[in-house]
Amino acid sequence: MTQLGTGSVAPGTGGLDEFVHTPARLAILSLLAPADWVAFSFLRETIATSDSALSKQLRALEEAGYVESFKDRSARRSTSVRLTAHGRSAFETYLDALEQLVARARGAG
Incomplete structure (x- = not known):
């Protein structure tokens, strides 16, 4: 088992990364996945x-x-966030594991 944030997988969860599975992080990653910044x-x-x-x-x-984040130091002082390649890969792996669990629950796996 690896450390949190690097693919820690809980036993019996079909490979779901515990770090990503946290509701707040899952919500953030799901919003970042289809976007650039x-x-x-x-x-x-x-x-x-x-x-x-x-x-x-x-x-x-x-x-x-x-x-990764970018802080615009102009008058607006806004912050933007995006997935890194590592984050995108981890999220895709998480989604694949989740899809397998859903398929199993529906009798397809």
């Missing part, structure tokens, strides 16, 4: 969370190498 404010509003709670989750994802 996503505004911090969009993430906060869509997930309906506070700045501090979102910052905490983004910091964990960034420390794990799943996301």
Whole structure:
């Protein structure tokens, strides 16, 4: 078993990465996956969370190498976030494992 943020898999979960499976992180990654860069404010509003709670989750994802952020130092002082190649790969692996669990639950696996 590997460390959290690097593919830690819980036994009996069909390979679901525990780090990604956290609801807040899962919500963030699902919003980042189809996009290039996503505004911090969009993430906060869509997930309906506070700045501090979102910052905490983004910091964990960034420390794990799943996301990177860009702070625009202009007058707007906005922050944007995107998946790294490692984060995209980890999320795709998570989705594959989830799809296998769903198929098994529906009798197809």
